[in-house]
Amino acid sequence: MALTPLQIRELLDDNRAHECDGFGKNHVCVRIASIAELPSRFGQFQVVAFWNNRDGKEHAAFVHGEVTHAENVPVRMHSECLTGDAIGSLRCDCRDQLEAALRTIGAMDNGILLYLRQEGRGIGFTNKIRAYGLQDHGYDTVEANIALGFRDDERDYSVAAHMIASLNVKSIRLMTNNPKKIQGLAEMGIRITDRIPLVIPPNEYNRFYLQTKASKSGHLLDSFGKERLLEQLDRPFVEGMTSEQAAKVQEN
Numbered sequence: 001m002a003l004t005p006l007q008i009r010e011l012l013d014d015n016r017a018h019e020c021d022g023f024g025k026n027h028v029c030v031r032i033a034s035i036a037e038l039p040s041r042f043g044q045f046q047v048v049a050f051w052n053n054r055d056g057k058e059h060a061a062f063v064h065g066e067v068t069h070a071e072n073v074p075v076r077m078h079s080e081c082l083t084g085d086a087i088g089s090l091r092c093d094c095r096d097q098l099e100a101a102l103r104t105i106g107a108m109d110n111g112i113l114l115y116l117r118q119e120g121r122g123i124g125f126t127n128k129i130r131a132y133g134l135q136d137h138g139y140d141t142v143e144a145n146i147a148l149g150f151r152d153d154e155r156d157y158s159v160a161a162h163m164i165a166s167l168n169v170k171s172i173r174l175m176t177n178n179p180k181k182i183q184g185l186a187e188m189g190i191r192i193t194d195r196i197p198l199v200i201p202p203n204e205y206n207r208f209y210l211q212t213k214a215s216k217s218g219h220l221l222d223s224f225g226k227e228r229l230l231e232q233l234d235r236p237f238v239e240g241m242t243s244e245q246a247a248k249v250q251e252n
Ligand SMILES: [Zn+2]
Pocket: 018, 019, 020, 021, 022, 028, 029, 030, 162
């Protein structure tokens, strides 16, 4: 059972007047601004739009099944990537990760995908494209990587944690391969009972995850020796990866 019209009205009423001291050192506060049905190719979802007091960005939650007052709710955090998510860019595997998460959640009893509007690890769209441009012009990826590598993790976890709290979720199972994410959310007061690994099928575009011998400072070489910037902080497991490769990919 998804959120009922009555539950939606109650959540919206509660949030209209919501104020708190904020989560994290930046005192991030969010409010649920609007909720609607969202049938999708990955199953039946409801979409929740959030207001926040810090960055003017409209973060979103995609909710499947009953999550309010529920325990052990599967949750995936995804950072926006316009080029990957919407356009299907092959410079990154954000779309593969997003689809794998939505497909997994859609097939479960319930779950939430938090869609965080922090393009390019929080540096913004224009800076991300600058980093791509530097690579196109043969610049050492170190410079491009510095541009793309910066990310305000603390902000990320504050927003996500408050979004989970706003939905009155009691405890979650975080869909991640990155222990830092579990720690980051737990520090914000979210109860995490388990971890669900995110596994994506191998294809010619994510095969670079399997080429881990050249892993260094946040980027990996694909099989043609071309470097890729990794835009999601949380990297997937690719089916068929050895545990050694999987551990290597999570570094940095
Ligand atoms: Zn608040």
